[in-house]
Amino acid sequence: MEQQTQQQIEDGGNNQAAGTNNRWAPTPPQLRILKGLYYDKGFKYPTPEQIQEICLHLKQYGQIEDKNVFFWFQNLKARERQKLKEFRNVPVGGSLDLNFGSTGSTSNDRSIDLNFGSRVGYGVDGSIMEQRGEYHQEIETLPLFPMHGDDIFGNIKTTSEGGSGYGGDSRISLELSLNSYGDADMV
């Protein structure tokens, strides 16, 4: 993803005039946190509880809803995967004729038909090789945010059986490095 010089800054503090803008856009701090979770922590499969938790925490940086967090992760995952797929060189057998209707070009005038109409018809390679054998979620109970004072569990009730070893207080200090993904990428 070449996020070059595109960044839609939301207004400095508040946002959403309500009515004119329907589409959520992450504020810079929100983006940073989300990316930190995804890239730094490798946290890509948030559970509903975690989505809510993340959302709650992000609310102090701007208006946001659960579904926004949900979509954000979904889209990022999907697009990374899509990118990999597109960049993968396929040993195409060369069936797609693109030289039809050559308007006075050099030579070559074959007008074979394009085998469109068949979505994913020819699996030249066929090897989808979805290296998705992940056991996602095997990630160690990621420590997202400190409790601060927010009673996040006020109504979520994560069924804390207490049996967990770490749950109580062993908060792993995950000092998210202030890495800016926004500009680290280049084309």
Added chain:
Amino acid sequence: MEQQTQQQIEDGGNNQAAGTNNRWAPTPPQLRILKGLYYDKGFKYPTPEQIQEICLHLKQYGQIEDKNVFFWFQNLKARERQKLKEFRNVPVGGSLDLNFGSTGSTSNDRSIDLNFGSRVGYGVDGSIMEQRGEYHQEIETLPLFPMHGDDIFGNIKTTSEGGSGYGGDSRISLELSLNSYGDADMV
């Protein structure tokens, strides 16, 4: 048509190296082929594999990447659709048909299962906690509006049960102290 706070790119001291083409533009032959596929062949939904293939062929006419082909089709489709919508405001005059009285039955049938793949069914605020079986009744309620779920994700029907539910519970102890002052998210 109304744009909000449009931020102009103000490179924070890191200007893009000149010479590196920022933006791809199709060469005449490329454009001819692309248009030929779209209009002549009616080929509008290329699969990722086909995108690669098209891109490969187009490379002999100039530098091009997969994503360029991808975006080209996306944009063309989107803009044609956009044009059609704009012209639907035809001042046809007269024939003001109002099918009021159609007691729309207000059947909010939309699947409201907000199980993000887990079997949680939490009710943060008691809004959604409905977890029904797989029984769906193929309702043909034509979705006049593509369901504007402005409320909480009252209609995120991910219905992804593939996860098969692991622990389900995930401790959400949070940490991640990031100093958000400064906020250098700019690009």
Added chain:
DNA sequence: GCGATATGAATGAACG
């Protein structure tokens, strides 16, 4: 030199 337009690029939201 600007303003309007065309279009490449990005991404939130939604569908199947």
Added chain:
DNA sequence: CGTTCATTCATATCGC
């Protein structure tokens, strides 16, 4: 989850 839609941002080009 992969794909598609819709909206917006960003920029090159054109016209005045």
